[in-house]
Amino acid sequence: MQCFSFIKTMMILFNLLIFLCGAALLAVGIWVSIDGASFLKIFGPLSSSAMQFVNVGYFLIAAGVVVFALGFLGCYGAKTESKCALMTFFFILLLIFIAEVAAAVVALVYTTMAEHFLTLLVVPAIKKDYGSQEDFTQVWNTTMKGLKCCGFTNYTDFEDSPYFKENSAFPPFCCNDNVTNTANETCTKQKAHDQKVEGCFNQLLYDIRTNAVTVGGVAAGIGGLELAAMIVSMYLYCNLQ
Numbered sequence: 743m744q745c746f747s748f749i750k751t752m753m754i755l756f757n758l759l760i761f762l763c764g765a766a767l768l769a770v771g772i773w774v775s776i777d778g779a780s781f782l783k784i785f786g787p788l789s790s791s792a793m794q795f796v797n798v799g800y801f802l803i804a805a806g807v808v809v810f811a812l813g814f815l816g817c818y819g820a821k822t823e824s825k826c827a828l829m830t831f832f833f834i835l836l837l838i839f840i841a842e843v844a845a846a847v848v849a850l851v852y853t854t855m856a857e858h859f860l861t862l863l864v865v866p867a868i869k870k871d872y873g874s875q876e877d878f879t880q881v882w883n884t885t886m887k888g889l890k891c892c893g894f895t896n897y898t899d900f901e902d903s904p905y906f907k908e909n910s911a912f913p914p915f916c917c918n919d920n921v922t923n924t925a926n927e928t929c930t931k932q933k934a935h936d937q938k939v940e941g942c943f944n945q946l947l948y949d950i951r952t953n954a955v956t957v958g959g960v961a962a963g964i965g966g967l968e969l970a971a972m973i974v975s976m977y978l979y980c981n982l983q
Contacts, residue, residue, distance in 0.1 A: 746981055753820035753974050757831075761813030764806050771802030808838075816971070820978060828979045832972055839968045846961065860943065864894045872913075873905025883913070889949070891942040892916035897934035899941075915939070 812834055819827030871878040886892060893899030897916040900906050905913065909928075917929040918937045927933070940948075 746978075749974055750820050750823075750978060753971075753978060754817055756971065757813045757816030757820065759813070760809060761817055764808070764810030764813050766806075767802050767809055768806030771800070771804075771806050774802060775800065808834075812838075816975065819975070823978070823982050825979055825982055828975050828982075832975045832979070835968055835972050835975070839965065839972070842961075842965065842968075861894060865899050868893065868899045869901070869903050872900060872903040873908060879905070883915070885942055886913065886915035889942055889945045890915075890939075891945040892934070892939040893941055894943050895941040897929075897931075897939065 812831065815827050815831040815834070818824065819831055867878070868882070872882060873879055892913070892915050897912045900912050900916070912929045912931065912934045914929050916934040916937070916939050917927075918939060
């Protein structure tokens, strides 16, 4: 009985933390959606390396709602000893865990397919918005500066973009000399072609692989917490009258 009470208390505290994290994610998501520029100024490269691939604001709002609901269900289920809430908590967590494993497998096995899919989404957006939409342009500039890369695949992504049409040149990040601030020459097509600055997708993959141990450790830690939460919720469910 004492063991049951202890596990119940820990379940409540753990899910209260999840509940608060969900609320924080939701708040940040709303902030990014309303004022992405100020978010970028504060977090810089930490926030920009993925912002060109997904709408981070909406992603954080969706994640916040899920985590918020998950924390509430776990906390409510443990506090009131509701079998329905605990079972719902278990199944939602199980679905999230399966989705994460599937995403990891797809990312590892189908990297080329993922790159092709993202290229179809990101490159047209660059050609349409880079140089005309301030927030979008700032996200890419911060990313290219931080990762020392150019475009999604390479400098050709900027051809026909508003920036290229206005300046008849590519962003300075697409020329190595300009990236290292050793020259102030215009980044022409010939110079960008000769410099062959790596695209941001490949550079991001390289950085992830370089820090594979850290990434894997974080992923394993999250997976372990999810498994522990599922086991605890089922323990409480099975020991309720």
